Amino acid sequence: MRMRPTVAVTFLTATLSASVLPATAHAADPAADSTTFSHVVVNGGKDIVLGPTTRKTVTITWTAQDPxxxxxxxxxxxxxPNTDDADGILPQYPPTGTCVVSAADPTTSTCKVSFTVDAARDVGHNALAGAWKVLAGAQDTSDDWTETDVAGMADIKRSATVxxxxxxxxxxxxxxxTVTGKLTRASWENGSHxxxxxxxxxxxxxxxGSSVYTALKTVTSGSGGSLKTTTKATTDGYFRFVFTGTATTAPATAAGDFVDVR
Known part of the structure; x- marks a missing residue:
């Protein structure tokens, strides 16, 4: 399922702005390949958290360098497992990035691409939650093009509520x-939590009167995500449940529930 973008890419310098289409190119000899990718950042370094119907703009930034x-x-x-057998591609029709050539070093470009992720359209299977990889590619002035399958990583997680x-x-x-509650998470397959x-x-x-929460105990969610435990009344204050998240599911924190102790 490897895909190579074919839409226009815009390069900006201090004095010139132009749009170009990558020409029909041949892959460079791997042994002689000198294109590198660095500083790859997805979504500002934060997890991409998607509810059942979330629409979210995601940005990838990176540096491409070639002599x-x-x-x-x-x-x-x-x-x-690999790019040829990928079960998910985001965006589904990858555009090329907008790149800025360094005024101090013409061999180096800083690039960015933004796209919309629509959970209902793009991630229809819960198994897609977890670690995703970033493929980065570039074409040099000799029309050689290079792709690195794992130039970076990003986590796409199912949203949670408690x-x-x-x-x-x-x-x-x-x-x-008695403190009760419920822990739920997004199911991309049925469009609900x-x-x-x-x-x-x-x-x-x-x-x-305090701004600090302290841990009282840990409860394991039961059938349907149900939560139930007991504690002793000591003083006026707020109770809340906090879920710290997993590799596939985002954290969630309940709003505090106030109890008046007399």
């Missing part, structure tokens, strides 16, 4: 408070 200079460069995300309810309220000091069970979730408490 002969770069005439075009491109980058996109892919998922799978709720909390502490009761009774108000409650007498020393009495038992579904329960996420057998996952550790931390119960935290913040005393009224």
């Amino acid at each position: 002969e200079g770069i005439t075009a460069s491109w980058a996109y995300l892919w998922h799978g 709720t909390v309810n502490a009761s009774p309220e108000p409650v007498k000091k020393g009495r038992t408070i 579904t329960g996420y069970q057998n996952r550790p979730v931390q119960l935290q408490f913040r005393k009224k």
Whole structure:
């Protein structure tokens, strides 16, 4: 499923701006290949978190360098065992990047490409959550082109939500408070959030007048992502559940639920 962009790429210098189409090119001899890619950053270095219907603009930035200079460069995300057997490509029709040639070093270009990821359209399988790789390619002034299959990495994760309810309220000091909630995560396959069970979730408490939460205990989510535990009423404050996330699912924090202790 390897794809090479064919749309125009724009190069900017201090005095010249032009659009060019990569010419029909031949792959450079690997032994003589001198094009390198560095400083590859996806989404500002943050995870790409997608809910069931999220539409999100993602940017990839990178540096391409070749002794002969770069005439075009491109980058996109892919998922799978290798580029020929990729089960996911983002964007589905990769454009070439907009590159700026360094005024101090004409062999070096800094490049950027932005595209929209539509969860409902682009990631229809939950198995696509996790680590994605960045393919970066470039064409030099001799019309040799080079691609590096793993020039960088990015994580695309399913969004998560967690709720909390502490009761009774108000409650007498020393009495038992029951804290319940639910942990869910996005299912890209059915377009909704579904329960996420057998996952550790931390119960935290913040005393009224304080800005700091402290951990009380860890609860394991049950069937359908259900959460339930008990604690003793000590003072007025806020209870919340915090899920720290996994390799495929983003973290989530519930808004604090206030309990009046009398």
